[in-house]
Amino acid sequence: MAKPNTHNNSNSIYPFSQTDANAGKKKYCRFKKSGIEYIDYKDPEFLKKFLNEQGKILPRRITGTSLKFQRKVAQAVKRGRHIGVLPFVADNFKGDN
């Protein structure tokens, strides 16, 4: 009995998820490409790119960031949440970006 392919339905949760269309596109780490070294936790507009509608941090397989910068993003997001710049939980607070 063939293994049911459960992978596909998980795509519907994430906004810009890995659809088959751009499956072939090589994902790259935007920080290595643009040479950003420090991620500012006080700048919500930039950090929102790494959050989904509920304000959760997007996984690396969706955003394609490298491990080193994913940790920096996660730390910056958590600091931003602590000082009230980013929400802990939100219902589509981001609008469409």
Add this chain to the structure above:
Amino acid sequence: MEHQYESVVVLTPVMTEDQVKETINKYRAFLEKGGATIVHQQNWGLTKMAYQIQNKGTAYYTVLEYKAPTDLVSKFEVQLKRDESVLRFLSIVLDKHAVSYNQRRRNGELKSQQPKKAEA
């Protein structure tokens, strides 16, 4: 070896502008007395918060950047804990990338902006 620190102080909105200035100057004096040198201060003014803290939706944000000896930060934070008008605070140590980032942002090379101003 003096590290560079950055503290964000979130003050309650139930204060007038000059009360906010006075509290921040009080903390600046405390830091300077403890041997720190204030590198930069940034006031965001009354800013809308992403969620309510102590039933307040907006707050006065102040970012203080200072070079300080290692034991001063914990004393500074004890002062902040004691003050009721401080809703929240966060102080971090800046590594060389962070210091250069703040330097570049002050010179206006970067286009990062603070959260939206609250319409008081």
